[in-house]
Amino acid sequence: MDMYKVMNKVLFHLLFLSCLILLFIIIPGDISARQVYFDAMSKNKIPTVKGEIGVTVLYELDGVPEDRLRLRPVLKGGTVWMLDPEKEVWIGTNEAWESMPSLHSNVKIKIFLGSDIGLLSLLVQDKKLGKVYETSGILVRSRRNFERYLRILNGNILQRRLDGKIP
Numbered sequence: 001m002d003m004y005k006v007m008n009k010v011l012f013h014l015l016f017l018s019c020l021i022l023l024f025i026i027i028p029g030d031i032s033a034r035q036v037y038f039d040a041m042s043k044n045k046i047p048t049v050k051g052e053i054g055v056t057v058l059y060e061l062d063g064v065p066e067d068r069l070r071l072r073p074v075l076k077g078g079t080v081w082m083l084d085p086e087k088e089v090w091i092g093t094n095e096a097w098e099s100m101p102s103l104h105s106n107v108k109i110k111i112f113l114g115s116d117i118g119l120l121s122l123l124v125q126d127k128k129l130g131k132v133y134e135t136s137g138i139l140v141r142s143r144r145n146f147e148r149y150l151r152i153l154n155g156n157i158l159q160r161r162l163d164g165k166i167p
Contacts, residue, residue, distance in 0.1 A: 037058075037059060037060040038057065038058070038059045038122070038124050038133050038134075038135050039057075039058040039059070039135050039136055040055050040056065040057050040058070040107075040120075040121065040122050040135040040136065040138060041055070041056050041058065041138065042054060042055045042056065042120075042138050042140075045138070045139060045140050045141055046140070046141050046142075046143060046146045047110075047111055047140065047142075047143065049143070050110070051110045051111055051112055052108060052109065052110050052111075053108075053109050053110075053111060053120075053140065054106065054107070054108060054109075055073075055106075055107045055108075055109055055120070055122070055138065056105060056106060056107075057071070057103065057104070057105050057106075057107055057122060057135070058105075059103065059105075059124075064126070066102060066103045066104070067102045067103075068126060068127050068128055069102060069103035069124050069125065069126055069127070070097055070100040070101065070102060070103065070124070070125045070127060071100055071101055071102070071103055071104075071107065071122055071123070071124060072093060072097065072100050072122065072123040072124075072125070073093055073107070073109050073120065073121075073122055073123075074093060074120070074121050074122070074123055074134075075093070075111055075113075075118050075119070075120050075140075076118060076119040076137075077113060077114055077115045077117065077118035077119065078111055078112050078113040078114050078115070078118045079092075079093070079111070079112045079114075080092075080093050080109060080110070080111050080112075080120065081093070081109065081110045081111075082100075082101070082107060082108070082109050082110075083107075083108040083109070083110070084101040085101065085104060085108075086101065087101075090110060097125055100125070103124060107122070111140060113140070113141075113142040115142070116141060116142050116144065116145035117139065117140070117141055117142070117145065118139075118140050118142075119137040119138070119139060119140075120137065120138045120139075120140050121134055121135050121136065121137045121138065122134070122135045123135075
């Protein structure tokens with residue numbers, strides 16, 4: 001009878017350990033981790049005359065409240081500011097995280113490109129965890145670059161008309 005009890009205990013512990021191992025295989029990583037997703041898009045790739053561009057932030061938060069997240073624009077190839085919708089003031093990208101506005105889906109951004117093309121992305125900081133996420137980049141062009149493109153395009157069309165290649 002003692003052998004039977006020992007065998008039961010051994011089998012129970014083996015079953016318990018195998019369940020734990022299986023649990024860690026099925027649920028890898030941190031069990032408390034939440035899945036979040038961020039992306040950004042803009043209908044316009046060319047800023048207005050004032051240098052403004054509207055950006056839509058797409059996100060899935062999996063239960064994380066929006067006010068726990070802050071936004072910061074980043075522009076490779078230029079300088080960028082973001083309008084804080086609550087305070088109605090422009091905030092530069094070099095300001096501290098504490099002065100950045102909370103996450104919202106429509107962001108008004110003002111850019112100054114040092115070159116003809118820049119790459120705009122948004123950083124999203126989780127205030128509680130301190131973790132920073134980055135959206136994919138949006139290629140933006142300067143008005144000068146776009147106007148030069150239009151001049152070349154119109155010149156090519158005019159030349160082809162004069163040459164009789166376009167009726």
